[in-house]
């Protein structure tokens with residue numbers, strides 16, 4: 677019987693999860709991470725070499741190799757984030773830059789060979805919006821439907837929310853009706 681070396685668990689796989697990176701790799705990353713939208717993701721398989729050439733600290737400790745990386749664009753800041761994730765796509769650390777190319781170069785410095793591993797997000801626009809709605813729907817303006825990151829401020833009531841722009845518009849209407 678031929679055994680594939682690729683199915684061997686990596687040293688960084690948390691022991692409590694008890695699953696190999698190959699099995700875990702079938703699990704897709706989420707469409708959004710907080711307010712960041714997934715653009716591309718990469719799996720750190722056996723052909724990728726972790727060089728340690730990154731200074732990413734998490735809780736005061738230098739972060740080592742992770743099995744999954746997610747390249748995202750933050751909807752609020754527009755920044756490109758590189759999320760360093762565990763086998764369940766839970767974010768352990770964040771790095772990144774202002775461009776996709778620059779952020780991929782950062783990733784390549786720390787993970788030699790990762791450049792060829794990037795996979796485009798499989799999610800359609802509708803799926804992204806659905807996911808955003810699930811997470812952020814409650815925080816949308818109930819009147820103009822804008823997302824919290826598209827306005828300066830959102831005021832939330834128990835059942836609905838209103839943004840600063842709508843308050844401004846309504847104030848003008850009230851003013852002109854006086």
Ligand SMILES: [Zn+2]
Pocket residue numbers: 817818819820821822838839840841842843
């Ligand atoms: Zn509004």
